[in-house]
Amino acid sequence: MSARVSTVAILLAAGGGSRFAGSEHKLTAQISGRTVCAWSLQHLIDADFEHIVVITGAVDLSKSFQTTPEFDLSSVKFVHNSLWQSGLASSLQCGLTVAKNLGAQAVVVGLADQPAIPTSAWIQVASAESPLAVATYNGVRGNPVRVHAELWAMLPETGDDGARTLFKSHHDLIEEVPCTGSALDVDTTQDLEELRLLLAMPIK
Numbered sequence: 001m002s003a004r005v006s007t008v009a010i011l012l013a014a015g016g017g018s019r020f021a022g023s024e025h026k027l028t029a030q031i032s033g034r035t036v037c038a039w040s041l042q043h044l045i046d047a048d049f050e051h052i053v054v055i056t057g058a059v060d061l062s063k064s065f066q067t068t069p070e071f072d073l074s075s076v077k078f079v080h081n082s083l084w085q086s087g088l089a090s091s092l093q094c095g096l097t098v099a100k101n102l103g104a105q106a107v108v109v110g111l112a113d114q115p116a117i118p119t120s121a122w123i124q125v126a127s128a129e130s131p132l133a134v135a136t137y138n139g140v141r142g143n144p145v146r147v148h149a150e151l152w153a154m155l156p157e158t159g160d161d162g163a164r165t166l167f168k169s170h171h172d173l174i175e176e177v178p179c180t181g182s183a184l185d186v187d188t189t190q191d192l193e194e195l196r197l198l199l200a201m202p203i204k
Helices: 036-046 062-066 088-101 119-126 149-154 163-169 189-198
Strands: 007-013 052-056 076-080 106-111 132-137 140-148 174-178
Touching (some): 007 036, 007 088, 007 119, 036 106, 036 119, 052 088, 076 088, 088 106, 088 149, 106 119, 119 140, 119 174, 132 163, 140 149, 149 163
Parallel strands (some): 007 052, 007 106, 052 076
Antiparallel strands (some): 106 140, 132 140
8 A cells, every 4th residue: 555545635625814914815815826725735636645635724615626627626525613713723633533433544734825735745745754754845844744644643733733742752753755846825915925935946
């Protein structure tokens, strides 16, 4: 069984994006004719996971893909987190619930507001051998993060901390995976402009 068959990919897309001063939610902002979330999801779909879970909250993103023929959503499940305002941890727990029901051995988790994380990063991190693996970009840790099932019970259930809480308590298990691309996230309109320039270039 390949790592991507036994691993469920989770894309967290539930936050309110309060720091973004644009006229719309940051995940629906456009970059080269495609929304921020669409860029992130396409990279993930191209990684060929058997199961992809997109956790929504502030915005129902599933509707934006229903009429988009270029997206093959056969492997994608949209799950609404009604507790999204309580923090990122509740969204992660929603994804873990799906992963448990699917009998997954691990999850690999990323954020929908990081559209320059390439397909190759998802594949490399999912294929890591350690129970806890993290992508690095120019030596700096970013997303996605891989967490084996043996560590799921130690993940937070409330607040804004996610898989990174394990980095301190289980630092001896961490495998850093050097990746290309960028973990720049869309928090501000300036970030969006930077990503528009970045995504105008091919991402390997």
